[in-house]
Amino acid sequence: MNLGRYILQKTGWYLVALVAAVGLNFLLPRLVPGNPVDVIVSNLTRGGSITGEQQQQIYETYVAEFGLDKPLWEQFFTYLGKVFTGDLGTSFANYPASVNDLVGQALPWSVAVQLPAILIGWVLGNLVGAIAAFRGGNWDRSVFTSSLFLSSMPYYCLSILLLYVLAVVAGVFPVGGAYSLGLTPELSAEFLWDAVSYYWLPFLSLVIVFIGGQAVGMRSMAIYELGGDYVNYARAMGIRDNTITKYIFRNAMLPQITGLALSIGTLVGGALITELVFNYPGVGTLLFNAISQNDYPVIQAITLIITVAVLLANFVVEIVYGFVDPRIRAAKSGEK
Amino acid sequence: MSHATTPPAPASAGTKDRSGLLARVTDVRSVYGGGEQDFTAVDGVSLELGEGEILGLAGESGCGKTTLGNTLAMIATPPLYVLSGTLEIDDEVIDLSTLSPADVKRHRPYRGSTVSMLPQGAMNAISPTVRIRSLVHDVMRAHRTGVSKDEALDRARDRLKMLEMPVRVLDSYAHQLSGGMKQRVITVISTLLDPRLLIADEPTSALDVSSQRMLVEMLLAMVEQRIMSGVVFVTHDLPVLSQVSDKLAIMNAGSIVEMGPTRQLVEDPQHPYTKKLLSSVLDPTAETRERGRDRAQGGAPAPAPSTEEAR
Numbered sequence: 001m002n003l004g005r006y007i008l009q010k011t012g013w014y015l016v017a018l019v020a021a022v023g024l025n026f027l028l029p030r031l032v033p034g035n036p037v038d039v040i041v042s043n044l045t046r047g048g049s050i051t052g053e054q055q056q057q058i059y060e061t062y063v064a065e066f067g068l069d070k071p072l073w074e075q076f077f078t079y080l081g082k083v084f085t086g087d088l089g090t091s092f093a094n095y096p097a098s099v100n101d102l103v104g105q106a107l108p109w110s111v112a113v114q115l116p117a118i119l120i121g122w123v124l125g126n127l128v129g130a131i132a133a134f135r136g137g138n139w140d141r142s143v144f145t146s147s148l149f150l151s152s153m154p155y156y157c158l159s160i161l162l163l164y165v166l167a168v169v170a171g172v173f174p175v176g177g178a179y180s181l182g183l184t185p186e187l188s189a190e191f192l193w194d195a196v197s198y199y200w201l202p203f204l205s206l207v208i209v210f211i212g213g214q215a216v217g218m219r220s221m222a223i224y225e226l227g228g229d230y231v232n233y234a235r236a237m238g239i240r241d242n243t244i245t246k247y248i249f250r251n252a253m254l255p256q257i258t259g260l261a262l263s264i265g266t267l268v269g270g271a272l273i274t275e276l277v278f279n280y281p282g283v284g285t286l287l288f289n290a291i292s293q294n295d296y297p298v299i300q301a302i303t304l305i306i307t308v309a310v311l312l313a314n315f316v317v318e319i320v321y322g323f324v325d326p327r328i329r330a331a332k333s334g335e336k
Numbered sequence: 337m338s339h340a341t342t343p344p345a346p347a348s349a350g351t352k353d354r355s356g357l358l359a360r361v362t363d364v365r366s367v368y369g370g371g372e373q374d375f376t377a378v379d380g381v382s383l384e385l386g387e388g389e390i391l392g393l394a395g396e397s398g399c400g401k402t403t404l405g406n407t408l409a410m411i412a413t414p415p416l417y418v419l420s421g422t423l424e425i426d427d428e429v430i431d432l433s434t435l436s437p438a439d440v441k442r443h444r445p446y447r448g449s450t451v452s453m454l455p456q457g458a459m460n461a462i463s464p465t466v467r468i469r470s471l472v473h474d475v476m477r478a479h480r481t482g483v484s485k486d487e488a489l490d491r492a493r494d495r496l497k498m499l500e501m502p503v504r505v506l507d508s509y510a511h512q513l514s515g516g517m518k519q520r521v522i523t524v525i526s527t528l529l530d531p532r533l534l535i536a537d538e539p540t541s542a543l544d545v546s547s548q549r550m551l552v553e554m555l556l557a558m559v560e561q562r563i564m565s566g567v568v569f570v571t572h573d574l575p576v577l578s579q580v581s582d583k584l585a586i587m588n589a590g591s592i593v594e595m596g597p598t599r600q601l602v603e604d605p606q607h608p609y610t611k612k613l614l615s616s617v618l619d620p621t622a623e624t625r626e627r628g629r630d631r632a633q634g635g636a637p638a639p640a641p642s643t644e645e646a647r
Binding site for chain 1: 409411413444445446447448449452453455458459460461462463464465466471474475478479509511512522525526
């Protein structure tokens with residue numbers, strides 16, 4: 001089997017997984033006891049100002065809108081058609097706002113705070129972990145202890161701690177939100193400068209924990225690799241330490257690549273607690289609000305996006321792994 | 337502690353020039369631990385090796401052969417510490433002790449060029465993510481500043497051709513080579529810088545008999561062609577050593593108990609431990625198997641001398 005055929009086969013399996021995930025995503029809200037539209041309509045009419053006739057009209061509009069009066073299989077194909085044309089539906093809680101708009105507004109905030117945190121945390125964490133393993137002694141002890149402490153700390157604790165120390169006590173950063181009141185999100189220097197001051201706290205609370213986790217993982221892998229025969233042989237041949245470190249780093253980073261890809265895959269789901277602590281308008285906050293309001297289209301859309309992103313990340317990992325580790329490439333392509 | 341009971345003697349056969357002394361190793365002491373609970377692995381070993389000579393270092397597992405090999409190759413790392421010992425080679429006296437990280441750094445220029453290592457675990461001696469050609473270049477530029485990749489590869493190609501090995505192995509990763517080929521490729525890399533002394537640590541242990549023969553013949557050819565000037569061949573495989581080495585040193589409990597020309601030592605061992613070790617070798621001939629059966633019918637053999645008795 002050659003590499004091209006392997007990729008094609010993997011693509012097929014991932015498509016099967018995607019269809020299964022989309023099916024579950026469609027089915028789960030519909031398995032909840034009761035009709036979601038009943039919940040929405042009863043929420044809308046809770047004030048008592050709507051008559052029974054109006055209530056019936058609203059109900060029928062929603063049922064027609066979401067196709068709930070049709071058989072399940074027809075609903076599924078309607079749903080599939082909409083999903084594949086990029087139409088994620090209409091929000092229950094924010095009717096008539098489209099889910100596309102809601103997610104589209106929230107996603108950039110989540111990506112902007114998480115992607116740099118994940119990438120910087122991954123690079124720094126792995127470097128620190130590898131150096132600690134290679135140098136050993138006090139360097140290793142102090143790096144390992146502090147990394148273990150940081151990675152063990154629940155990130156919402158660190159968020160609250162940073163919020164209290166840096167925002168409440170020191171007043172260096174704003175307490176919450178993503179930008180100052182009165183400003184509208186736009187690509188202007190004034191807005192970006194303002195948003196950066198709100199950006200630091202959620203960014204720091206994520207990146208610090210991520211550095212700790214990566215450093216602990218990399219250190220363990222690098223220590224394992226340090227005992228490898230190839231390290232002893234390289235030393236016996238007088239190869240310089242920095243070259244040997246590169247050998248170790250390349251072998252030890254293989255599992256770390258998986259971690260990176262999965263982190264990037266799940267970032268679209270938002271850093272739920274961090275966003276709530278800092279009142280950051282990302283996907284995490286949107287998901288939290290949607291769950292508390294039974295806003296199934298939004299929940300479905302976000303879980304679908306997370307599913308697709310994680311599948312995509314896994315797929316990329318499998319391909320990238322083949323390029324980084326020649327043994328896996330050989331196994332995949334059947335080469336000898 | 338005991339030293340060699342037989343003084344180093346010139347080798348007996350072959351066309352090699354063994355007029356000169358290649359290396360003198362004096363009073364090597366290596367311990368594991370480095371604290372009060374030290375375990376002495378090599379206890380005051382001294383030996384000499386002539387130009388073009390192959391010295392076989394034999395003994396049972398755990399006797400300190402590999403530790404002595406690592407000490408001579410200057411790759412001792414904690415928890416192994418070399419407390420004392422010198423290696424005199426090419427009019428240079430190298431202090432082998434590794435009591436501080438500075439000592440380990442001091443040894444780097446000698447490793448691979450003056451004294452090289454053919455390791456025990458050659459199967460995993462190449463990083464799985466590094467091509468052979470990259471390793472070749474890394475070895476060359478570690479000792480010759482500014483050497484280009486092409487120059488390094490040219491040298492490796494010449495060496496492979498000289499040893500009648502396929503040049504395409506340079507493009508391979510370790511997993512793409514068979515066990516025997518991997519061992520021979522490692523041998524080529526280990527001797528790329530024409531080291532004066534090669535420490536071959538159980539290079540044939542993991543190989544089948546035909547691969548063993550190919551490797552041994554290759555090593556003999558390399559010594560003949562003066563790619564390296566001498567070999568310390570560490571193994572517990574006495575039949576291989578009796579074929580390869582000019583001189584044998586028998587190690588027990590960290591010390592060399594007997595040393596001498598191979599034929600003399602095999603045919604007329606003096607030390608009780610050497611006798612015990614030689615009598616333990618399995619012989620595949622029918623006559624020996626018959627003797628073994630007779631012994632078994634006649635009762636249990638007499639107990640072998642203990643380590644203390646042997647020393």
